[in-house]
Amino acid sequence: MAASAKRVEQLQRRVQELEEELARERGGGGQGQGQGQRARIEQMSPEVTDSNPYSRLMALKRMGIVKDYEKIRSFAVAVVGVGGVGSVTAEMLTRCGIGKLLLFDYDKVELANMNRLFFQPHQAGLSKVQAAEHTLRNINPDVQFEVHNYNITTVNNFQHFMDRISKGGLEEGKPVDLVLSCVDNFEARMAINTACNELGQIWMESGVSENAVSGHIQLVIPGESACFACAPPLVVAANIDEKTLKREGVCAASLPTTMGVVAGLLVQNVLKYLLNFGTVSFYLGYNAMQDFFPAMTMKPNPQCSDRNCRKQQEEFEKKEAANPKQEVFEQHEEIVHEDNDWGIELVSEISEEELKTASGPVPDLPEGITLAYTIPNKEESGVDGETVQESEESLEELMAKMKSI
Template identity: 90%
Template sequence: MALKRMGIVKDYEKIRTFTVAVIGVGGVGSVTAEMLTRCGIGKLLLFDYDKVELANMNRLFFQPHQAGQSKVQAAEHTLRNINPDVQFEVHNYNITTVDNFQHFMDRISYGGLEEGKPIDLVLSCVDNFEARMAINTACNELGQTWMESGVSENAVSGHIQLIIPGESACFACAPPLVVAANIDEKTLKREGVCAASLPTTMGVVAGILVQNVLKFLLNFGTVSYYLGYNAMQDFFPTMAMKPNPYCNDKNCRKQQEAYKEKKAAQPKQVVVEQEEEIVHEDNDWGIELVSEVSEEELKAASGPLPDLPKGITVAYTIPNKEENVVAGETTVAESEESLEELMAKMKNM
């Protein structure tokens, strides 16, 4: 509510009217769901098929006594205790299977806060390309805006990406090498090496993701189309990618055509160049005051400049008291007449 008082957000209460789906309730997804719950989101849909393990305890959110429970059930229990005003809908299944994929699309289309209405935003917090491609396929077909996120296998970098079908590049437009080359990502896993996970990196990525979710839903600030994070140099690269007209996803190409038609139908804004009006702060008559003292005279009337290091300048200088005569001016000659004689002359004038 302070954001509203400070003029950042026009109506923060509107957050209660939005529905967000979080796919993948792991290191990033669980923290994302918690932040949205604490922010007062209207409804959360949680999708995951994994169980809580003790190996997950180096991450945030989950607790040891929840080991063995499904992640969505454990998350729902914790989140309800944090904010009971939020509506929760959990689905404990793999969205990439044929049967579950159709149900997943139905919930995106009809699982809004008002049943039968579409949800407002989909957040991908999964850890594999197969699930990302499934989300990409569903959102392209439905024209659903979504945000993708991820943390690298070495746990020291991550990213978020806003994907608006037809307007920005989808996940298949500029796919990772694994997807582009049709490589089975399971074959890339190094034997005996498991993906690292730092709660710090995941917390940073989740925070950036939710920050952009709030900006997108409440319409303030600038939403990043792509924002990376490299913990080794604290580097945050950002960019925007246009959709690929030759994308392999046919629904992406359809969305691109629909977006072009929409843009063409919008009335073109004619920019009229107006002459800049000269405004004088000191008066209402357009009178401009110009100094009669030149730059050279000002320098002559100023005191000596101190010896300063390179790149540092003084804001002003103290006038030199010894030199009361401004360069270029002449002094009045002293008169030998007395004061009485001068006064008499003035009376006769």
């Protein structure tokens, strides 16, 4: 029995080696593998040359958008789901020069995936994480990659998934900086939600609707903002098995445009969060039919079904009570132009007395409130006794008088 188990393990290891070899061959199209791949760059440079892949990114610092763009190399991000959104997300982060990417997916590349971005027909049959790793390494060899080809919702794999996001950071033993959910089913989303609530791990969720014309991204900070279980969709709340909803010969629609938009919004939010610039969105939706982008912030549900979420809420409230936020009022200094070589001055043509006369009556107002404009006083007539008198003369008689004048 033991010998049989050992033999099975050896065969599985051999199969994995052959799959990796096949991935290397087919990932490069079977020819020209490694040709044109650049050498690793130890330090990002702002130098503007045709051979510098980071010059446009480092320009963000020169333009005052990001203080230290090179800091992006110190972050590790886990991407769960390397499909229509996840693969493009991983590619964008790779091109941006992220320090480390951890990719999780159990699916294989199929020709049915070719309506979306990133994967190519010759990669059909490979696991998505293997095909993605090969392509991404060729794009940017400076990025570290760690791939896992399994379903995170199974008991054993879930424990390993938690271990990797808590210890698989850029420095081994440290947690990742962010987890990105790019999965296409609620079961996997709930698994990610459960793991992140238990670990106190900040993560971002993304999704595209089944009709392919809307999507969203959501930042989840355990205890501070709503988790996926705080306001679950009906399928999750009713404990419906998603597999029972699928019908033979029917699949969800998929548009590469919507996938690309959602992936772009997700990575933009990731960069703003990691590099501390702009406003990080807690929830941002996208409706392609009306080009509508709703944004909102969702507070956590005190009665959330996830006990770890409730625990995180209690810890967050304690932190808030211990460190109350103090309002800071910024004082803006008036701009003084000291360089005035020509001695130009601005002088009002109206005196203060004339201004007061034209201001009209000022009503009683609370302290600190002033009027931007008041109704001027009515000018009194300068002619005394001037009145309009009625006349019994006809119009013809009055016109005759006018002609004689």
